[in-house]
Amino acid sequence: xxxxxxxxxxxxxxxxxxxxxxxxxxxxxxxxxxxxxxxxxxxxxxxxxxxxxxxxxxxxxxxxxxxxxxxxxxxxxxxxxxxxxxxxxxxxxxxxxxxxxxxxxxxxxxxxxxxxxxxxxxxxxxxxxxxxxxxxxxxxxxxxxxxxxxxxxxxxxxxxxxxxxxxxxxxxxxxxxxxxxxxxxxxxxxxxxxxxxxxxxxxxxxxxxxxxxxxxxxxxxxxxxxxxxxxxxxxxxxxxxxxxxxxxxxx
Amino acid sequence: xxxxxxxxxxxxxxxxxxxxxxxxxxxxxxxxxxxxxxxxxxxxxxxxxxxxxxxxxxxxxxxxxxxxxxxxxxxxxxxxxxxxxxxxxxxxxxxxxxxxxxxxxxxxxxxxxxxxxxxxxxxxxxxxxxxxxxxxxxxxxxxxxxxxxxxxxxxxxxxxxxxxxxxxxxxxxxxxxxxxxxxxxxxxxxxxxxxxxxxxxxxxxxxxxxxxxxxxxxxxxxxxxxxxxxxxxxxxxxxxxxxxxxxxxxx
Numbered sequence: 001x002x003x004x005x006x007x008x009x010x011x012x013x014x015x016x017x018x019x020x021x022x023x024x025x026x027x028x029x030x031x032x033x034x035x036x037x038x039x040x041x042x043x044x045x046x047x048x049x050x051x052x053x054x055x056x057x058x059x060x061x062x063x064x065x066x067x068x069x070x071x072x073x074x075x076x077x078x079x080x081x082x083x084x085x086x087x088x089x090x091x092x093x094x095x096x097x098x099x100x101x102x103x104x105x106x107x108x109x110x111x112x113x114x115x116x117x118x119x120x121x122x123x124x125x126x127x128x129x130x131x132x133x134x135x136x137x138x139x140x141x142x143x144x145x146x147x148x149x150x151x152x153x154x155x156x157x158x159x160x161x162x163x164x165x166x167x168x169x170x171x172x173x174x175x176x177x178x179x180x181x182x183x184x185x186x187x188x189x190x191x192x193x194x195x196x197x198x199x200x201x202x203x204x205x206x207x208x209x210x211x212x213x214x215x216x217x218x219x220x221x222x223x224x225x226x227x228x229x230x231x232x233x234x235x236x237x238x239x240x241x242x243x244x245x246x247x248x249x250x251x
Numbered sequence: 252x253x254x255x256x257x258x259x260x261x262x263x264x265x266x267x268x269x270x271x272x273x274x275x276x277x278x279x280x281x282x283x284x285x286x287x288x289x290x291x292x293x294x295x296x297x298x299x300x301x302x303x304x305x306x307x308x309x310x311x312x313x314x315x316x317x318x319x320x321x322x323x324x325x326x327x328x329x330x331x332x333x334x335x336x337x338x339x340x341x342x343x344x345x346x347x348x349x350x351x352x353x354x355x356x357x358x359x360x361x362x363x364x365x366x367x368x369x370x371x372x373x374x375x376x377x378x379x380x381x382x383x384x385x386x387x388x389x390x391x392x393x394x395x396x397x398x399x400x401x402x403x404x405x406x407x408x409x410x411x412x413x414x415x416x417x418x419x420x421x422x423x424x425x426x427x428x429x430x431x432x433x434x435x436x437x438x439x440x441x442x443x444x445x446x447x448x449x450x451x452x453x454x455x456x457x458x459x460x461x462x463x464x465x466x467x468x469x470x471x472x473x474x475x476x477x478x479x480x481x482x483x484x485x486x487x488x489x490x491x492x493x494x495x496x497x498x499x500x501x502x
Contacts, residue, residue, distance in 0.1 A: 137401060137402075137405065139401075146413075146436040146437075147436065147437055147438040150388060150390075150412050150413045150437075151388075153412065154388065154412050161401050161404065161405050161414075162397075162401045162413070162414045163412075163413045163414070167436065168419055168436070185397040185398065185418065185419070186397075186398055186401075187398040
């Protein structure tokens with residue numbers, strides 16, 4: 001592939017000086033919910049769990065994901081580091097019984113837990129990233145476990161130049177350590193980095209560290225999602241998806 | 252791209268259980284010396300430095316590189332962290348006068364220093380890595396500055412799934428922290444990782460941490476190089492280059 005071009009003359013003034021885009025991943029780049037619903041529904045059928053899994057599958061996925069933010073907040077408040085894979089594995093143990101999934105063996109639960117590493121790119125993600133990559137350095141800046149993030153990018157064909165995760169900072173976004181790590185590893189110039197996320201809170205933090213910001217809305221929690229559908233700050237770019245982001249950044 | 256295959260039935264017994272290959276980069280994957288010789292010779296012509304640069308270029312490159320290992324050893328002995336880019340930039344200041352390059356401005360020296368981020372893949376590197384990537388997770392585990400490593404992979408089209416560098420560990424290979432970081436980030440199973448290097452010392456350290464090892468000789472220091480031309484340990488795989496490594500690992 002060609003070296004990164006630096007004369008992105010078609011990019012908007014907001015992106016002047018931006019060399020690298022760092023992406024939130026769960027929600028922003030990939031759909032975690034659909035594969036989780038599918039996998040837990042398959043596991044329920046395998047173990048003979050009763051109930052209407054066309055409804056329970058969605059409930060289970062949301063109940064499972066609900067552990068994510070509180071566990072990360074405990075780490076940011078000083079609790080010992082715990083990976084996202086361990087957070088999700090613990091939550092699976094907690095809620096399995098409530099859904100009649102006690103029959104799943106430990107090995108089956110381990111396998112089911114890995115579904116989080118197989119979150120799927122949204123339909124615009126691979127094509128949009130591929131265009132952006134011609135002009136910018138692309139990295140993740142995700143709360144996901146590093147190993148899972150690498151597997152997800154590989155399985156989904158996500159053309160990132162680098163994988164950075166909170167695991168390497170020892171804190172979770174929006175803790176300052178994560179953004180500071182990204183800025184340091186990318187050479188120290190915060191304004192040369194643009195954080196791309198479908199979560200306003202992530203952009204609030206990135207902007208406070210001097211990074212540029214791009215917002216795009218997603219319905220990661222399902223068709224009824226009402227949060228994070230609009231920009232809630234003075235973001236440098238607002239796009240409809242990653243394909244649109246590429247257009248707005250002159251790619 | 253397809254997900255990583257796990258049934259690498261053609262791989263030798265030595266590679267059983269290996270999921271990821273982690274590569275030393277300077278020397279093993281890229282030729283740093285030729286671009287450095289070319290760049291410094293061009294800079295000498297630009298600034299009108301006297302002498303026979305068909306000879307001086309090689310001497311300068313080797314003199315410049317000579318700062319690399321001692322500076323890293325000082326960090327491993329407890330000196331404050333210093334990036335490879337800063338190490339090389341300092342060395343450039345130290346030796347420029349000796350070669351009649353005092354005329355280079357600070358900006359010209361900064362630009363010249365970046366040549367280390369443009370080290371070029373050996374002729375077998377991109378094709379060999381591309382084959383290996385179908386079956387294994389591929390990462391760097393390099394003493395290079397993270398930013399430089401990302402730039403080098405992008406410019407050279409090196410198809411790594413992840414970039415790990417000593418900068419993220421705060422110590423340089425062969426310090427334990429670097430290998431421990433790689434093992435942790437890749438999921439904790441050292442025997443599932445194979446270190447690939449053209450330096451025996453790197454493999455000694457990797458093996459001591461339970462990692463598998465692959466050696467391949469390079470002439471990174473030029474055609475006269477006599478060191479590291481033979482395996483000096485019981486390495487799991489010995490290959491002639493990365494193409495050959497792919498064959499030996501069943502790709």
